[in-house]
Amino acid sequence: MERIPILRMGEYLLVTVQVEMHDxxxxxxxxxxxxxxxxxxxRGVLIDISALEIVDSFIGRMIAxxxxxxxxMDAQTVLVGMQPAVAITLVELGLNLPGVATAMDVDRGMQLLRAKVQQQ
Known part of the structure; x- marks a missing residue:
């Protein structure tokens, strides 16, 4: 069965989606x-979707x-690397991903994740 790797970086988990997501x-x-x-x-999860060109409503809901x-489970989540076409599609589908913090890239995402974890 196909799986997306989940890497541990100290107290954080890093998920880099490198394949097109299916349900x-x-x-x-x-x-x-x-x-x-x-x-x-x-304490935190960083999900990098920079390789995704398409996100449908199901995948959007799964991210939320x-x-x-x-x-x-007491971990913060930050989504990074969203392509403009993906953002446009999510808005057109009416999905605003409540509770999902976003950042442009992994560096900014890690900064945001660290700040969110420290606020807890």
Whole structure:
């Protein structure tokens, strides 16, 4: 089964999506992230979607679900690398990704993630 790698960087988890997401892969990622947050007691999750050119409504909802799930498990989530076409599509679909913090790139995302974790 295809999986998206989840890397541990200290108290954070880094997810870099390098393949086009499909529904089953998104569901698997959600389950894998929940498991890794629990196993590592991660305080934050950074999800890099810079390689994604298309995000449909299901994938958008899954990103919001992952953020909510992480928060319940005491981890903050930051989404980085959103392509302009993806942002436009999400807005056109009426998805505003409640609770999902975003940043332009990984560096800014890590700064934001660290700040959010320190505020807890």
């Amino acid at each position: 089953q892969l998104a569901l698997t990622l959600q389950e894998d992230l929940a498991t890794r947050i629990s196993e590592t007691a991660a 679900n992952i953020s909510g799930l992480s928060k319940i």
